Amino acid sequence: MSDSRQVSMLGFAKDLPNICSLTGLLCAVFGIYFAIEGNFFAAVIGVLWAVLFDWYDGIIARKMKGRTKIQGEFGGQLDSMIDIVSFGILPAILLLSYGNYNIWFIPGAFIIVATSAIRLSYFNVFGLIDSKTYRGMPLDNNVLILAFLFLFESFFDHSTFSIIIYVILMLLSALNLSSIPTPKFGGKWVYVLDVYVLALTSIFAWIIWS
Numbered sequence: 665m666s667d668s669r670q671v672s673m674l675g676f677a678k679d680l681p682n683i684c685s686l687t688g689l690l691c692a693v694f695g696i697y698f699a700i701e702g703n704f705f706a707a708v709i710g711v712l713w714a715v716l717f718d719w720y721d722g723i724i725a726r727k728m729k730g731r732t733k734i735q736g737e738f739g740g741q742l743d744s745m746i747d748i749v750s751f752g753i754l755p756a757i758l759l760l761s762y763g764n765y766n767i768w769f770i771p772g773a774f775i776i777v778a779t780s781a782i783r784l785s786y787f788n789v790f791g792l793i794d795s796k797t798y799r800g801m802p803l804d805n806n807v808l809i810l811a812f813l814f815l816f817e818s819f820f821d822h823s824t825f826s827i828i829i830y831v832i833l834m835l836l837s838a839l840n841l842s843s844i845p846t847p848k849f850g851g852k853w854v855y856v857l858d859v860y861v862l863a864l865t866s867i868f869a870w871i872i873w874s
Contacts (some may be wrong), residue, residue: 676738681725681820684736688717688745692750699758705868707758708814711807712861714750718743718804720855752780755810759833763826772830778836779803798846801839809836811864 676682682823725731725739741831756773763769780803793799811834849857 681721684721688824689746690715708811752777800842806836
């Protein structure tokens with residue numbers, strides 16, 4: 665405990681995995697900004713990169729040598745707080761904004777944020793079922809699926825698509841809080857994520873600038 669008193673809060677921020685986590689938070693903040701502005705494709709790009717940095721902070725932490733237990737615990741708490749912003753608040757604001765801030769979209773936004781808080785609190789207490797299995801679907805999967813849905817946004821009128829993403833996000837929230845065993849993707853799956861994020865970023869950037 666004496667070590668924890670001697671390290672300033674900003675001292676933890678200089679830890680490389682935490683820098684990666686905070687970069688992901690920056691992407692999420694950009695995503696929130698663009699969602700509020702109604703630039704939904706830019707918001708989706710922001711959340712995609714938030715996922716990517718969320719994966720890489722853990723990879724960096726596991727490969728670093730000499731990290732103390734306290735650094736690891738702080739990093740875990742920081743990652744959890746950022747996940748609420750990236751995978752709870754951001755998609756909730758995106759849903760509200762896409763629904764033109766209609767009052768009927770408020771319950772959905774609340775469910776998304778509440779689900780992220782409950783799931784992350786549960787995970788912080790109980791962790792994984794085993795080293796390769798989550799209980800319920802991880803939150804980052806929600807936004808990866810949401811990003812894929814936006815590829816088909818032009819096939820629907822605005823009001824219809826707002827209902828589609830509303831329903832899908834509610835179903836995903838139910839899966840987040842379920843007891844269904846879900847595999848923990850890691851290892852070479854990060855390369856799949858790299859390709860997915862880069863591909864969708866390119867597509868959405870082309871749509872924005874075309």
